[in-house]
Amino acid sequence: MPNKAFQDTATEAQSCQSICVQSIQYCLQMGGSHVEPSHMQLLQDCAEICETTGTMLLRSSAQHNQVTAACASICELCARSCDRFAGDAQMKACADECRRCAAACQQVAQMRPGGAAGPAHHSVP
Amino acid sequence: MPNKAFQDTATEAQSCQSICVQSIQYCLQMGGSHVEPSHMQLLQDCAEICETTGTMLLRSSAQHNQVTAACASICELCARSCDRFAGDAQMKACADECRRCAAACQQVAQMRPGGAAGPAHHSVP
Amino acid sequence: MPNKAFQDTATEAQSCQSICVQSIQYCLQMGGSHVEPSHMQLLQDCAEICETTGTMLLRSSAQHNQVTAACASICELCARSCDRFAGDAQMKACADECRRCAAACQQVAQMRPGGAAGPAHHSVP
Amino acid sequence: MPNKAFQDTATEAQSCQSICVQSIQYCLQMGGSHVEPSHMQLLQDCAEICETTGTMLLRSSAQHNQVTAACASICELCARSCDRFAGDAQMKACADECRRCAAACQQVAQMRPGGAAGPAHHSVP
Numbered sequence: 001m002p003n004k005a006f007q008d009t010a011t012e013a014q015s016c017q018s019i020c021v022q023s024i025q026y027c028l029q030m031g032g033s034h035v036e037p038s039h040m041q042l043l044q045d046c047a048e049i050c051e052t053t054g055t056m057l058l059r060s061s062a063q064h065n066q067v068t069a070a071c072a073s074i075c076e077l078c079a080r081s082c083d084r085f086a087g088d089a090q091m092k093a094c095a096d097e098c099r100r101c102a103a104a105c106q107q108v109a110q111m112r113p114g115g116a117a118g119p120a121h122h123s124v125p
Numbered sequence: 126m127p128n129k130a131f132q133d134t135a136t137e138a139q140s141c142q143s144i145c146v147q148s149i150q151y152c153l154q155m156g157g158s159h160v161e162p163s164h165m166q167l168l169q170d171c172a173e174i175c176e177t178t179g180t181m182l183l184r185s186s187a188q189h190n191q192v193t194a195a196c197a198s199i200c201e202l203c204a205r206s207c208d209r210f211a212g213d214a215q216m217k218a219c220a221d222e223c224r225r226c227a228a229a230c231q232q233v234a235q236m237r238p239g240g241a242a243g244p245a246h247h248s249v250p
Numbered sequence: 251m252p253n254k255a256f257q258d259t260a261t262e263a264q265s266c267q268s269i270c271v272q273s274i275q276y277c278l279q280m281g282g283s284h285v286e287p288s289h290m291q292l293l294q295d296c297a298e299i300c301e302t303t304g305t306m307l308l309r310s311s312a313q314h315n316q317v318t319a320a321c322a323s324i325c326e327l328c329a330r331s332c333d334r335f336a337g338d339a340q341m342k343a344c345a346d347e348c349r350r351c352a353a354a355c356q357q358v359a360q361m362r363p364g365g366a367a368g369p370a371h372h373s374v375p
Numbered sequence: 376m377p378n379k380a381f382q383d384t385a386t387e388a389q390s391c392q393s394i395c396v397q398s399i400q401y402c403l404q405m406g407g408s409h410v411e412p413s414h415m416q417l418l419q420d421c422a423e424i425c426e427t428t429g430t431m432l433l434r435s436s437a438q439h440n441q442v443t444a445a446c447a448s449i450c451e452l453c454a455r456s457c458d459r460f461a462g463d464a465q466m467k468a469c470a471d472e473c474r475r476c477a478a479a480c481q482q483v484a485q486m487r488p489g490g491a492a493g494p495a496h497h498s499v500p
Contacts, residue, residue, distance in 0.1 A: 002147070014139050018183055022127070024294075025184040028287040035285045037278040038437065044274075045436050051176070052427045058146040061420050062413065063449050070441035077438055149419075153412040160410045162403040163312065169399075170311050177302045186295050187288065188327055191320035199313050252397070264389050268433055272377070275434040301426070308393055309400040 005111060006057040009068070009104040013054035016075060016101035020047035023082070023094045039081045043094075046078040050101060060113050068109040075102035130236060131182040134193070134229040138179035141200060141226035145172035148207070148219045164206045168219075171203040175226060185238050193234040200227035255361060256307040259318070259354040263304035266325060266351035270297035273332070273344045289331045293344075296328040300351060310363050318359040325352035380486060381432040384443070384479040388429035391450060391476035395422035398457070398469045414456045418469075421453040425476060435488050443484040450477035 002010065020043045027034035027043070053071040056064045075098040082095035127135065145168045152159035152168070178196040181189045200223040207220035252260065270293045277284035277293070303321040306314045325348040332345035377385065395418045402409035402418070428446040431439045450473040457470035 010143070014143070018135070018139070018179075021180050021183045025287065025291070028285060028290050031285065035278060035281065037275065040278050041275070041434055041436055042438070044434065045431055045438055047180075048427045048430060049442060052423045054143075055146050055172075055423060056420055058143055059150045059416060059419065061416055063417070063420055063452055066441065066445035066448055067424060070445050073441055074438050150412065150416070153410060153415050156410065160403060160406065162400065165403050166309055166311055166400070167313070169309065170306055170313055173302045173305060174317060177298045180298060181295055184291060184294065186291055188292070188295055188324050191316065191323055192299060195316035195320050198316055202313055260393070264393070268385070268389070268429075271430050271433045297430075304393075305396050305422075308396040 002058055002060045005108050006060060006064075006113075009101075009108045010054045010057040012097075012101045012104040013050040013057070013071065016097050017047045017050040017054065019094050019097045020044075020050065020078065023090060026090045034085070039084075042074070042078045042081045046074050046098060049074050053105060057108065062113045064113065065109050065111075068105045072102045072105035072109060075099070075105065127183055127185045130233050131185060131189075131238075134226075134233045135179045135182040137222075137226045137229040138175040138182065138196065141222050142172045142175035142179065144219050144222045145169075145175065145203065148215060151215045159210070164209075167199070167203045167206045171199050171223065174199050178230060182233065187238045189238065190234050190236075193230045197227045197230035197234060200224070200230065252308055252310045255358050256310060256314075256363075259351075259358045260304045260307040262347075262351045262354040263300040263307065263321065266347050267297045267300040267304065269344050269347045270294075270300065270328065273340060276340045284335070289334075292324070292328045292331045296324050296348060299324050303355060307358065312363040314363065315359050315361075318355045322352045322355035322359060325349070325355065377433055377435045380483050381435060381439075381488075384476075384483045385429045385432040387472075387476045387479040388425040388432065388446065391472050392422045392425040392429065394469050394472045395419075395425065395453065398465060401465045409460070414459075417449070417453045417456045421449050421473060424449050428480065432483065437488040439488065440484050440486075443480045447477045447480035447484060450474070450480065 024040065024043050024047070027040060033039075049067070049071045053064075053068055056067055061067075079095040079098035079102065082091040082098065085091035149165065149168050149172070152165060158164075174192070174196045178189075178192055181192055186192075204220040204223035204227065207216040207223065210216035274290065274293050274297070277290060283289075299317070299321045303314075303317055306317055311317075329345040329348035329352065332341040332348065335341035399415065399418050399422070402415060408414075424442070424446045428439075428443055431442055436442075454470040454473035454477065457466040457473065460466035
């Protein structure tokens with residue numbers, strides 16, 4: 001079983017993937033600025049990197065570090081893109097979940113698979 | 126937003142994907158009969174069709190019926206494969222989740238996207 | 251290694267996934283009727299079921315039948331949705347690839363994993 | 376349409392995903408040291424990050440840089456893991472494809488979405 005931080009982040013990544021998938025449909029129904037290509041691209045990218053992050057963490061992958069770091073960055077960019085729709089409850093919920101996932105990913109990106117913090121070997125020497 | 130039955134089944138599908146991904150790692154660590162190709166193939170297939178089922182339901186896909194039906198079948202086959210490991214808690218938990226997902230999928234496989242039961246249009250005329 | 255029919259269909263499924271992913275971006279750039287929710291939903295569903303179909307065939311999955319059948323149906327529906335954009339080269343290319351993939355999937359949906367045609371066991375008894 | 380470097384790397388990523396998926400089945404059939412958890416984990420991680428990389432490049436994603444960089448690292452680690460099986464043709468073919476994919480990913484990881492080389496904005500400021 002993955003350790004607790006990995007498990008919790010995998011759960012966050014799944015929630016983030018889910019809300020991004022739902023947000024894509026929501027934006028298509030809204031139309032207008034909601035279907036601007038760069039916004040929709042971020043929602044798609046975020047859903048996919050969250051999916052990969054989730055499964056890597058569930059299998060306690062030894063090489064998760066660069067992927068969780070990339071996931072944190074894309075979640076943050078996606079949150080900022082959602083922020084632009086002031087007063088839109090779906091976009092607000094999506095931004096909030098993206099930020100929770102980004103925070104969780106940033107934390108585990110520093111961890112070794114065993115879960116201890118410390119200098120992670122996240123590049124090929 | 127997807128209707129409640131779709132949402133609940135998507136959640137079940139994500140849980141089933143998660144436990145299958147974890148079970149693959151568990152089986153690799155156990156070795157022996159746990160890594161028999163047909164068992165491992167079912168765990169992989171189950172994880173993947175659950176992933177696709179989950180995202181299709183989250184976007185209230187009008188063409189979910191054959192996919193949710195296929196997911197129900199594969200989940201049931203995966204559960205039976207896990208059943209063979211009597212007394213193994215991980216395999217028992219995996220089989221139980223697979224059966225919950227199969228039951229949920231079987232139910233929504235009969236539904237139109239709007240969620241009403243009735244003759245679903247699940248093949249191309 | 252998967253048999254030739256499985257391998258060829260997996261290649262078709264990857265090509266179909268690719269053109270659907272590209273078509274989603276193309277449609278977002280075009281806007282208007284190209285981003286109609288039902289059309290975009292089909293492109294997304296088609297990309298995802300093709301991805302799952304491709305990997306199941308690459309691992310010569312014994313339980314591919316219902317999934318390849320579902321893939322054939324969704325590819326055909328996606329092709330019809332693309333057909334409506336008369337004179338649009340990207341949509342024409344996407345429809346053509348979807349039909350090639352549907353034909354390939356329909357053929358292997360009748361096959362046992364070993365590749366022989368015959369009554370496939372594609373439902374759980 | 377994605378530029379040529381993106382398109383070529385997406386094709387490489389799909390080929391790498393395919394051979395990793397096939398290699399997982401091959402290793403399960405071989406058993407013994409082929410199913411060592413860390414080796415199998417790398418093959419799974421490599422298949423998944425290649426899948427995500429492929430679709431991000433096909434949609435000319437503006438935030439591909441960290442993901443393509445991560446993909447390059449994981450492909451290289453997977454190649455090294457395959458190298459250990461001297462005289463094994465499937466593992467050799469897998470290692471070769473992983474290295475082609477790693478090289479392609481490393482190149483595009485330096486590019487902006489438009490394709491120009493230069494300081495890529497691959498982290499959130």
